[in-house]
Amino acid sequence: MYRTVFLVHGRSGAGRTAREAGMNGMKIGSTFYFSRLLGNSVHGPSGEVVGRFKDFVVDTSAVRPRLIALRMRRGKESQFIAFDGVTIEKVNEQYRIDCADMSPFDYRTENTFMLAKHVLDKQLIDLDGRKLVRVNDIRLATLSAGTYVVAVDVGFEGLLRRLGIAKPAKRVLKPFRISIPSNLLLWDEIETIDFGHRGIRLSKDSSRLATMHPSDLADILEDLDVKAQLDVFSSLDEDTKLDVLEELESDAQVAVVEQLSIEAAAAILEKLPSDEAADILDEMHDDKASEILEAMQPESSGAIQALLQYEEDTVGTVMTTDHFSFNESVTAEKVIETLRAVRPEADRIYYLYVVNDANRLVGTVSLRDLIIADPSDRIGSFTNESTVFVRDTDDTDELFDVVHKYNLLAVPVVDEHRNLVGVVTVNDVIDNLKRTRKGRF
Amino acid sequence: MTTRRSTWSKVLFFLALVGPGIVTGSVDNDAGGITTYSVAGATYGYNMIWTLIPAFFVLLIVQEMNARMGIVTGKGLADLIRENAGVKITFFIFVGLLIADVGNTMTEFAGVAGSMQIFGVSKYIAIPITAFAVWVLVVKGSYSIAEKIFLIFSAALLSYIVSALAGRPHWGQIGSAVVHPQFPVNLGSVSLVIGLIGTTIAPWMQFYMQSAVIEKKLRIEDYKYTLVDVVVGCVATVVVAFFIMVACGATLFANGHGTLITDAKDAALALKPLAGALAGQVFAFGLFVASIFSATILPVATAFYVCEAFGFEAGIERKWKEAPQFYILYTVILGLGAGIILIPNVPLISITLWSQQLNGILLPVVLICMMLLVNNKEIMGRYTNKRWMNIVGWTTITVLIILSVILLVLSL
Numbered sequence: 113m114y115r116t117v118f119l120v121h122g123r124s125g126a127g128r129t130a131r132e133a134g135m136n137g138m139k140i141g142s143t144f145y146f147s148r149l150l151g152n153s154v155h156g157p158s159g160e161v162v163g164r165f166k167d168f169v170v171d172t173s174a175v176r177p178r179l180i181a182l183r184m185r186r187g188k189e190s191q192f193i194a195f196d197g198v199t200i201e202k203v204n205e206q207y208r209i210d211c212a213d214m215s216p217f218d219y220r221t222e223n224t225f226m227l228a229k230h231v232l233d234k235q236l237i238d239l240d241g242r243k244l245v246r247v248n249d250i251r252l253a254t255l256s257a258g259t260y261v262v263a264v265d266v267g268f269e270g271l272l273r274r275l276g277i278a279k280p281a282k283r284v285l286k287p288f289r290i291s292i293p294s295n296l297l298l299w300d301e302i303e304t305i306d307f308g309h310r311g312i313r314l315s316k317d318s319s320r321l322a323t324m325h326p327s328d329l330a331d332i333l334e335d336l337d338v339k340a341q342l343d344v345f346s347s348l349d350e351d352t353k354l355d356v357l358e359e360l361e362s363d364a365q366v367a368v369v370e371q372l373s374i375e376a377a378a379a380i381l382e383k384l385p386s387d388e389a390a391d392i393l394d395e396m397h398d399d400k401a402s403e404i405l406e407a408m409q410p411e412s413s414g415a416i417q418a419l420l421q422y423e424e425d426t427v428g429t430v431m432t433t434d435h436f437s438f439n440e441s442v443t444a445e446k447v448i449e450t451l452r453a454v455r456p457e458a459d460r461i462y463y464l465y466v467v468n469d470a471n472r473l474v475g476t477v478s479l480r481d482l483i484i485a486d487p488s489d490r491i492g493s494f495t496n497e498s499t500v501f502v503r504d505t506d507d508t509d510e511l512f513d514v515v516h517k518y519n520l521l522a523v524p525v526v527d528e529h530r531n532l533v534g535v536v537t538v539n540d541v542i543d544n545l546k547r548t549r550k551g552r553f
Numbered sequence: 554m555t556t557r558r559s560t561w562s563k564v565l566f567f568l569a570l571v572g573p574g575i576v577t578g579s580v581d582n583d584a585g586g587i588t589t590y591s592v593a594g595a596t597y598g599y600n601m602i603w604t605l606i607p608a609f610f611v612l613l614i615v616q617e618m619n620a621r622m623g624i625v626t627g628k629g630l631a632d633l634i635r636e637n638a639g640v641k642i643t644f645f646i647f648v649g650l651l652i653a654d655v656g657n658t659m660t661e662f663a664g665v666a667g668s669m670q671i672f673g674v675s676k677y678i679a680i681p682i683t684a685f686a687v688w689v690l691v692v693k694g695s696y697s698i699a700e701k702i703f704l705i706f707s708a709a710l711l712s713y714i715v716s717a718l719a720g721r722p723h724w725g726q727i728g729s730a731v732v733h734p735q736f737p738v739n740l741g742s743v744s745l746v747i748g749l750i751g752t753t754i755a756p757w758m759q760f761y762m763q764s765a766v767i768e769k770k771l772r773i774e775d776y777k778y779t780l781v782d783v784v785v786g787c788v789a790t791v792v793v794a795f796f797i798m799v800a801c802g803a804t805l806f807a808n809g810h811g812t813l814i815t816d817a818k819d820a821a822l823a824l825k826p827l828a829g830a831l832a833g834q835v836f837a838f839g840l841f842v843a844s845i846f847s848a849t850i851l852p853v854a855t856a857f858y859v860c861e862a863f864g865f866e867a868g869i870e871r872k873w874k875e876a877p878q879f880y881i882l883y884t885v886i887l888g889l890g891a892g893i894i895l896i897p898n899v900p901l902i903s904i905t906l907w908s909q910q911l912n913g914i915l916l917p918v919v920l921i922c923m924m925l926l927v928n929n930k931e932i933m934g935r936y937t938n939k940r941w942m943n944i945v946g947w948t949t950i951t952v953l954i955i956l957s958v959i960l961l962v963l964s965l
Binding site: 233234235243244245246247248266271274275337338339340341363366367370397 | 626627628632635636639640641644767770772774863864866
């Protein structure tokens with residue numbers, strides 16, 4: 113990724129080295145705003161007006177978005193003309209568009225988008241600012257290889273320029289030393305989201321969204337409308353999808369999962385911790401939730417079904433069933449090997465739980481104990497047996513008290529036979545507290 | 554499949570679906586609305602009640618379009634206008650909306666001042682306290698808490714039924730007045746008809762309704778609930794309006810001549826000797842609730858739409874640092890609205906009328922944008938308007954424009 117440096121000069125490149133471009137009349141290195149061209153006359157080969165300029169078609173298959181055609185309006189008709197024969201010149205502070213060659217352009221939708229139709233006035237994601245912005249104007253630049261989209265203007269100045277009052281406003285404010293903030297974002301720093309009903313999916317390999325933190329992405333998704341939400345979500349790679357889904361507020365989680373196909377929803381919920389999946393399904397329409405459950409692998413859906421049986425506000429609704437437990441007869445070496453093979457997330461192995469042959473909870477082993485133990489030791493020999501645990505049917509308030517009182521990172525959950533059925537981590541507790549504080553639904 | 558949801562939360566879930574329409578319908582009967590209905594009842598008796606019938610149908614059509622657009626696109630009306638009508642039209646609409654809503658907010662605070670006067674509280678005490686309370690609720694509270702409070706508030710508007718029944722209205726006369734209304738056609742009556750329709754469908758309501766639907770994350774499967782919600786909301790609006798007109802018509806318009814009142818507070822005062830102190834106080838209480846209600850929603854909604862259209866961060870779930878433009882705009886609208894009312898001898902009546910007229914001019918513009926959007930296949934897919942909806946819609950717009958022009962000409 114190299115950056116377009118000439119943007120720094122801000123003003124359009126009049127007065128810079130005037131080497132004529134072979135194909136377009138603009139000087140090499142000159143930049144101009146899209147809004148200054150909108151609605152201008154388009155002149156034919158002999159200088160007559162042939163239509164009004166409406167839009168540019170941009171090719172996205174190259175490294176940078178390059179103009180390949182313009183759309184103009186002639187009476188009621190729309191016409192596409194290949195950009196190769198087009199020259200854009202600045203004449204008396206106005207831009208004049210000439211078409212030396214009126215060869216029609218065969219408009220195709222794949223790997224292209226249009227500037228006025230899909231970018232101007234639309235929302236897109238500012239990757240650095242980690243927020244949604246609205247495009248007031250678009251900055252284009254002519255280089256030797258063609259004319260490119262280089263930046264979008266999301267500042268107040270762009271808004272005034274569109275209203276046609278930027279220059280007078282600046283003149284009025286100048287004596288007061290007030291400058292109007294302009295805010296240009298380079299094309300590399302943004303990600304477009306909304307291509308209407310054309311069914312364009314953001315191309316997976318070019319999506320720069322994966323560089324963002326999942327929490328920030330989740331915040332942005334929550335602000336988008338349902339269609340754009342699905343577009344953006346679908347463009348993410350599988351791991352990012354999971355991370356983002358876990359970070360979303362519960363109503364947004366439901367909104368996203370409900371829009372996915374049954375198979376896609378089942379596939380992603382299988383990978384989520386079972387308690388998260390149960391929470392999402394619980395908030396969904398019953399019939400759709402049942403369909404998704406049926407499409408899942410039996411072991412995932414079984415675990416989720418079991419969780420759904422718990423009464424509201426019991427420990428069972430908060431716990432996760434994806435925990436690690438080892439039989440007391442396993443050696444330390446074997447446990448470490450297993451962990452290396454499975455590579456669990458950090459919050460899944462705050463403590464390792466030790467069970468007997470009947471799956472009853474015996475106690476806990478910390479990672480420290482495991483590492484300093486002799487590799488051939490059975491873990492039962494160094495298990496801490498005075499473990500605090502809660503019942504799956506206990507009220508969540510008791511759970512919070514236990515976590516708070518003993519300063520625990522995770523608490524094991526057992527059923528009436530003292531069988532280990534799940535674990536509650538401190539993260540689950542915080543999420544749950546935050547949710548109940550906001551009032552659920 | 555069994556879920557963990559108790560019966561109570563199922564009821565809450567249904568209430569969560571039903572809500573946008575009812576709240577919108579209640580906000581609709583704000584101080585400006587109550588004033589207009591009271592004046593209509595006091596000046597023309599039962600003869601203006603017929604206007605509620607066309608107003609009801611127009612309201613229904615317009616709000617249904619909003620709900621449908623919200624559900625199908627998932628976008629707010631401000632978003633859609635900005636993305637499809639370009640910057641210039643957006644700018645005109647939103648500058649107009651901003652000015653009109655500052656005026657409307659003033660009207661709400663005038664309602665607070667007037668109603669508290671009935672209970673013997675000076676406006677210099679009532680307004681700063683209510684304005685501050687409203688500001689805190691929005692800046693520190695959350696929308697879901699606010700909306701629940703509002704749903705309870707909506708029920709308080711039923712107090713007007715009590716006021717109306719206290720006046721012992723003649724139902725036979727009401728029936729015949731609806732069928733054969735009798736009133737002189739002049740500047741006063743024409744502008745009142747416009748006022749009645751204009752106060753029932755205010756421009757900002759369209760933005761509010763659509764946002765409320767999106768906030769609920771409703772899907773097209775929920776459309777039937779939304780439709781019920783819209784109908785209930787419209788009925789609620791019109792029923793309250795009807796009883797206010799009846800209350801004032803039965804008491805203040807007696808023996809064939811009207812009582813001259815200029816605002817809702819006068820109506821409450823005039824009710825006292827005629828229908829008893831209770832009727833007057835209940836009337837004033839209703840006015841107070843309605844005013845606070847709208848004074849809470851109006852400034853925050855306006856700030857939100859302006860930011861939405863121009864691409865600033867907005868929403869009460871954001872912190873002040875994240876969305877400074879939104880909060881500053883909100884505070885300015887609220888401050889202006891409350892502050893101007895505190896100026897001694899401020900011409901409240903002309904402010905009310907002037908803001909209502911600006912609403913009237915803005916409404917056709919917003920409605921035209923809505924009609925173009927809702928019929929755009931690229932935006933709405935197969936959920937565009939049916940033919941009869943378009944006929945009703947365009948007819949409404951034409952009538953509103955003609956009425957507004959007449960009003961402008963007459964008032965010059």
